[in-house]
Amino acid sequence: MKRIMTVLLVSTLLYAQNGKTLFEKYCISCHTPFIPMSKLKENFLEYNNTLLKLKAPTLNQLSYRLKQRIGNPRGDEDMHRMEVTAFMSDYVRNPNKDKSVCLEEIIKHFKTMPSLKGKVKEEELEEIGTYLYDFDKKVLQEKSVQYENFDTALQKAKLNHKIVMIKAMSERCHFCLKMDSEVLIDKEVIKAIEKDFIPVSIDVSVHILPLGLKAQLTPSFIFVDENAKIIMNVPGAWNKQDFISLLKEAKNKSKDKR
Ligand code: HEC
Known part of the structure; x- marks a missing residue:
C-alpha cells in the first residue's frame, strides 16, 4: 500500500x-x-x-x-x-x-x-x-469570491466603510460546497459582495471564530460592521436570489445602526 x-x-x-x-x-x-x-x-x-x-x-x-x-x-x-x-x-x-x-x-x-x-x-x-x-x-x-483574513478584513472595512461578511464553513459540509459551487462564484453575487462587503471564510472545524462568535450550523453568514459590532448571524445555505436579498438586508441593518 x-x-x-x-x-x-x-x-x-x-x-x-x-x-x-x-x-x-x-x-x-x-x-x-x-x-x-x-x-x-x-x-x-x-x-x-x-x-x-x-x-x-x-x-x-x-x-x-x-x-x-x-x-x-x-x-x-x-x-x-x-x-x-x-x-x-x-x-x-x-x-x-x-x-x-x-x-x-x-x-x-x-x-x-x-x-x-x-x-x-x-x-x-x-x-x-x-x-x-x-x-x-x-x-x-x-x-470564487476572494476571501481575506479577519483582521485585514476589519481594517479594510474601517477604511472603506464596508461590512465584514464571515462565512463560517467546514470542508466536509455538503451545503457549504453547494453554495461555493453554485452561488459564491456567480458574477452578480460577487459584484454585490465586492460593492459593500469584505468576505472572510473560516473553517470552524479547525479554527475558532473571532469576537467570541458562535455558528449554530455550517454554513452560517455573520455580518460585522466596521466597529466590530455584529449586525446579523444567520445560519443556513441560500440560493442566488435569496442570498442577494440577505446581503441587502445586512446592508440596510448596518445603516440603521449608524
Ligand atoms: C463521443 C462523445 C464522448 C466522448 C469522446 C467522451 N465521452 Fe464521456 N460521456 C459521453 C456521454 C454522452 C455521457 C453520458 C451518458 C453516459 O453516461 O453514458 C458520458 C458519460 C461519461 C461518464 C459517466 C458519468 C456518469 O456517472 O454518468 C464519465 C466518467 C465520462 N463520460 C468520462 C469521459 C472521459 C474521461 C472521456 C475521455 C477519455 C470521455 N468521457 C469521452 C460522451 C463522450
Missing part, C-alpha cells in the same frame, strides 16, 4: 499538466470543461438542454458528482482520487448508463457514451483521472 501511495503522489505531480492535454485530446469533443452550476440547472431542468445543447455532462459536473458518489468522500484524499479514477477508467472502456452516478434528470438527455476501449491507454486514463478529480476545486478557487 505504501508503495502505491508513493507512486500515486509522484504521479499526481507529473500528471497535473498532462491530464489536461489528454482530456483535450480524447474527451473535450463531447465533454465541455466548465459551465457554472446555475446555468447547467437552468439548461437541464427548465430548457430540456435546448439552451446549451450539450453533448455530454460537463467536466465540472463529472468532477463534482463522481467525487460525491464514488468511494468515501470524507476519507483520505489520495485514496479517494484513486477510487474516482478507477470508476472513470472503467466507465470509459465499458460505458453503461446503469452504472451512471449522474442525476437521472441530467443523464436522460444523453445517449450512452461510446466505448473508448483500445483507444486510450490505462496510464493516460490515470492522468485524466487526476485532472478530473482536481478540476472542480481549482476552477472554484479561480472563479
Whole structure:
C-alpha cells in the first residue's frame, strides 16, 4: 500500500499538466470543461438542454458528482482520487448508463457514451483521472469570491466603510460546497459582495471564530460592521436570489445602526 501511495503522489505531480492535454485530446469533443452550476440547472431542468445543447455532462459536473458518489468522500484524499479514477477508467472502456452516478434528470438527455476501449491507454486514463478529480476545486478557487483574513478584513472595512461578511464553513459540509459551487462564484453575487462587503471564510472545524462568535450550523453568514459590532448571524445555505436579498438586508441593518 505504501508503495502505491508513493507512486500515486509522484504521479499526481507529473500528471497535473498532462491530464489536461489528454482530456483535450480524447474527451473535450463531447465533454465541455466548465459551465457554472446555475446555468447547467437552468439548461437541464427548465430548457430540456435546448439552451446549451450539450453533448455530454460537463467536466465540472463529472468532477463534482463522481467525487460525491464514488468511494468515501470524507476519507483520505489520495485514496479517494484513486477510487474516482478507477470508476472513470472503467466507465470509459465499458460505458453503461446503469452504472451512471449522474442525476437521472441530467443523464436522460444523453445517449450512452461510446466505448473508448483500445483507444486510450490505462496510464493516460490515470492522468485524466487526476485532472478530473482536481478540476472542480481549482476552477472554484479561480472563479470564487476572494476571501481575506479577519483582521485585514476589519481594517479594510474601517477604511472603506464596508461590512465584514464571515462565512463560517467546514470542508466536509455538503451545503457549504453547494453554495461555493453554485452561488459564491456567480458574477452578480460577487459584484454585490465586492460593492459593500469584505468576505472572510473560516473553517470552524479547525479554527475558532473571532469576537467570541458562535455558528449554530455550517454554513452560517455573520455580518460585522466596521466597529466590530455584529449586525446579523444567520445560519443556513441560500440560493442566488435569496442570498442577494440577505446581503441587502445586512446592508440596510448596518445603516440603521449608524
Ligand atoms: C463521443 C462523445 C464522448 C466522448 C469522446 C467522451 N465521452 Fe464521456 N460521456 C459521453 C456521454 C454522452 C455521457 C453520458 C451518458 C453516459 O453516461 O453514458 C458520458 C458519460 C461519461 C461518464 C459517466 C458519468 C456518469 O456517472 O454518468 C464519465 C466518467 C465520462 N463520460 C468520462 C469521459 C472521459 C474521461 C472521456 C475521455 C477519455 C470521455 N468521457 C469521452 C460522451 C463522450
